[in-house]
Amino acid sequence: xxxxxxxxxxxxxxxxxxxxxxxxxxxxxxxxxxxxxxxxxxxxxxxxxxxxxxxxxxxxxxxxxxxxxxxxxxxxxxxxxxxxxxxxxxxxxxxxxxxxxxxxxxxxxxxxxxxxxxxxxxxxxxxxxxxxxxxxxxxxxxxxxxxxxxxxxxxxxxxxxxxxxxxxxxxxxxxxxxxxxxxxxxxxxxxxxxxxxxxxx
Amino acid sequence: xxxxxxxxxxxxxxxxxxxxxxxxxxxxxxxxxxxxxxxxxxxxxxxxxxxxxxxxxxxxxxxxxxxxxxxxxxxxxxxxxxxxxxxxxxxxxxxxxxxxxxxxxxxxxxxxxxxxxxxxxxxxxxxxxxxxxxxxxxxxxxxxxxxxxxxxxxxxxxxxxxxxxxxxxxxxxxxxxxxxxxxxxxxxxxxxxxxxxxxxx
Numbered sequence: 001x002x003x004x005x006x007x008x009x010x011x012x013x014x015x016x017x018x019x020x021x022x023x024x025x026x027x028x029x030x031x032x033x034x035x036x037x038x039x040x041x042x043x044x045x046x047x048x049x050x051x052x053x054x055x056x057x058x059x060x061x062x063x064x065x066x067x068x069x070x071x072x073x074x075x076x077x078x079x080x081x082x083x084x085x086x087x088x089x090x091x092x093x094x095x096x097x098x099x100x101x102x103x104x105x106x107x108x109x110x111x112x113x114x115x116x117x118x119x120x121x122x123x124x125x126x127x128x129x130x131x132x133x134x135x136x137x138x139x140x141x142x143x144x145x146x147x148x149x150x151x152x153x154x155x156x157x158x159x160x161x162x163x164x165x166x167x168x169x170x171x172x173x174x175x176x177x178x179x180x181x182x183x184x185x186x187x188x189x190x191x192x193x194x195x196x197x198x199x200x201x
Numbered sequence: 202x203x204x205x206x207x208x209x210x211x212x213x214x215x216x217x218x219x220x221x222x223x224x225x226x227x228x229x230x231x232x233x234x235x236x237x238x239x240x241x242x243x244x245x246x247x248x249x250x251x252x253x254x255x256x257x258x259x260x261x262x263x264x265x266x267x268x269x270x271x272x273x274x275x276x277x278x279x280x281x282x283x284x285x286x287x288x289x290x291x292x293x294x295x296x297x298x299x300x301x302x303x304x305x306x307x308x309x310x311x312x313x314x315x316x317x318x319x320x321x322x323x324x325x326x327x328x329x330x331x332x333x334x335x336x337x338x339x340x341x342x343x344x345x346x347x348x349x350x351x352x353x354x355x356x357x358x359x360x361x362x363x364x365x366x367x368x369x370x371x372x373x374x375x376x377x378x379x380x381x382x383x384x385x386x387x388x389x390x391x392x393x394x395x396x397x398x399x400x401x402x
Contacts, residue, residue: 144348
């Protein structure tokens with residue numbers, strides 16, 4: 001459990017806001033991943049991110065309120081607070097789903113629904129002879145090259161949530177990704193070492 | 202304005218549920234697109250989809266409640282209703298943002314935040330010499346091949362929201378897509394006719 005009190009919050013309103021939006025979107029992806037794979041550790045990460053998001057939201061509100069110097073500005077700034085509330089609502093929806101995972105209350109239908117959505121979640125095992133091995137996420141740019149958005153990586157017993165651009169793929173890594181069924185299957189072939197050249201490179 | 206009363210609702214619980222999830226995700230993408238481009242027509246589509254989603258939610262609840270024959274089943278089915286509520290919460294957040302677009306209350310910062318998120322929204326103009334022209338979305342599979350998720354297409358004066366797989370790209374089409382900045386830039390080069398071969402084909 002990290003200590004959010006000591007967490008660094010971005011300095012300006014825009015950066016806090018961007019961080020809030022990215023975090024809420026990550027929470028939704030993680031919540032669906034947790035529900036699909038019945039992974040309580042992922043669900044717990046969602047709840048930690050919810051706390052982090054609450055702190056970001058508080059800092060955003062303080063800064064936004066301070067910035068208003070007249071009626072017109074106050075009205076405009078209210079739209080920022082409203083959008084922040086929308087992002088917070090989305091994060092709360094993700095947290096609700098994560099709580100259901102922790103309480104082991106995921107109906108089998110929920111799994112089916114996640115699997116059959118237009119964008120779904122997949123678990124991709126990286127074999128030692130895959131071209132992915134030893135390359136960083138920045139070099140690989142899996143999003144552009146395969147259509148798969150990397151949500152998390154399972155390495156041995158530990159999880160890397162929202163891995164950064166420098167993270168290098170290692171043999172045995174399990175990538176949790178979001179994409180269409182076709183995109184996920186394509187990345188699976190690359191990860192298995194069946195496809196040896198990645199497009200767009 | 203379509204008449205939702207006459208709309209066909211999928212027959213079984215799973216299909217209704219999948220449709221709800223896809224619709225809510227489309228609403229979020231459309232809401233951000235509407236906010237970014239100040240497009241009231243897109244915002245109105247979000248509000249129409251909200252009505253559609255309410256109808257789906259109602260049908261889901263009726264069917265789910267009917268399916269419970271004992272205490273254990275009732276508890277399991279409650280998790281379905283909870284997840285449906287999460288999806289509904291997400292769709293309401295999207296609708297709130299759409300309403301702000303209609304009321305012209307989008308602070309410039311909101312635009313910047315959407316543009317600077319990890320996944321952002323782009324507008325891609327298709328030139329007549331692009332390899333995209335004349336091909337269907339199914340053939341192109343832009344999601345796998347470029348990392349761009351197609352949200353809507355502007356064709357002349359009309360919008361095609363959530364275009365289906367048979368939709369063929371025409372010269373002059375404006376594609377509204379979601380992806381990373383790199384993925385959107387890559388599709389822009391293809392749409393401009395600069396890149397003549399698409400990967401993975």
